[in-house]
Amino acid sequence: MIIRIMGEGQLLVDDANVDALNKLDASLEAAVEKHDEAAFAAALQALLAKAREVGTALPADALEPSGLILPREGATLDEVRDLLGDGGLIPG
Amino acid sequence: MGVMKRVSTIFRAKANKALDKYEDPRETLDYSYQTQLELLQKVRRGVADVATSRKRVELQMNQLQQSSDKLDRQARDALAAGREDLAREALTRKAGVQTQLTDLQGQYANLQGEEEKLTAASQRLQAKVDAFRVRKETIKATYTAAEAQTRINEVFTGISEEMSDVGLAIQRAEDKTEQMKARAGAIDELMASGALSDALGGAPHDDIQAELDRMGAGSGVDAELARMKSELAGSSAPKQIAGSPGPGDAVPQSGPSFSKEQSGSGEA
Numbered sequence: 001m002i003i004r005i006m007g008e009g010q011l012l013v014d015d016a017n018v019d020a021l022n023k024l025d026a027s028l029e030a031a032v033e034k035h036d037e038a039a040f041a042a043a044l045q046a047l048l049a050k051a052r053e054v055g056t057a058l059p060a061d062a063l064e065p066s067g068l069i070l071p072r073e074g075a076t077l078d079e080v081r082d083l084l085g086d087g088g089l090i091p092g
Numbered sequence: 093m094g095v096m097k098r099v100s101t102i103f104r105a106k107a108n109k110a111l112d113k114y115e116d117p118r119e120t121l122d123y124s125y126q127t128q129l130e131l132l133q134k135v136r137r138g139v140a141d142v143a144t145s146r147k148r149v150e151l152q153m154n155q156l157q158q159s160s161d162k163l164d165r166q167a168r169d170a171l172a173a174g175r176e177d178l179a180r181e182a183l184t185r186k187a188g189v190q191t192q193l194t195d196l197q198g199q200y201a202n203l204q205g206e207e208e209k210l211t212a213a214s215q216r217l218q219a220k221v222d223a224f225r226v227r228k229e230t231i232k233a234t235y236t237a238a239e240a241q242t243r244i245n246e247v248f249t250g251i252s253e254e255m256s257d258v259g260l261a262i263q264r265a266e267d268k269t270e271q272m273k274a275r276a277g278a279i280d281e282l283m284a285s286g287a288l289s290d291a292l293g294g295a296p297h298d299d300i301q302a303e304l305d306r307m308g309a310g311s312g313v314d315a316e317l318a319r320m321k322s323e324l325a326g327s328s329a330p331k332q333i334a335g336s337p338g339p340g341d342a343v344p345q346s347g348p349s350f351s352k353e354q355s356g357s358g359e360a
Contacts, residue, residue: 004100006261007209007213025097029094060215060216060219061222062223062250063220065100065250066100067097067100068099069096069103072261084095084098084102
């Protein structure tokens, strides 16, 4: 599966590893819902680290959409809430 | 649905909305390509803006470092002249300058990171835009509108996602450079207003330096007075001068008084 880390680019992740990412993503989502800034930062960091560990970079000229998109490193809780809102934040 | 899936769905919905705008999907390709070129320009401008901002901060850091060094020298000079009050004032100002400097160093590192990220984003986008142009021409040459649809969808959604990502990165960079401009402007104002200007080299009204100069000039005057006094005393009663090898000898007479002046100004 192709995943994107925002601000970094796309990675190819073996389907067998997607479950591990989804588990970490569940913690991230819980933190977003609880508005728990500390838990959110930790969960995002763990998710990004795992994605980088199991993924291999897609060539820069690839034109494929991603199945999963991860917020950028250092993203704030509010930023991610905006991203998940109505999509009005996304420019262009 | 998790965060990752939701973000991906939102990006896709946005791409689909753009695709629906055109009757002939091949038109979408041309339109998108134009937008991509515009975005590429915008990213490059963003990189240049961040670099300009970074250079301005660098310049200010150099100025502040010079101020700090100068204040340090002044504190030493003041202390050597026995003016602890003046030395304390110089060191207090130096601490203020150092606080600004530390703040700027943090901002500098921040801008450097931003510049690197945007440069990488610009390179990724360039590679994708080039690939898109080739695919676009192939699709237009090979397929009818109906046939082209499915092939276009994926290519378009892929590049659209990249553009959304890059667009957000640019917005962030713009926000940061705006903040930086405001802070750099505030420091320039501080320097211009005199709050920091006393500490800057070549500042018109450096009161610490003025005080040190006055003290230096003062001791020079004292030394000259002493020299004149001894000259006068020498001409009327040459035997009073200690170490004088012979009465009425003018050359050794000026010797001791000259060295006295030298040591006097050296203490200042």
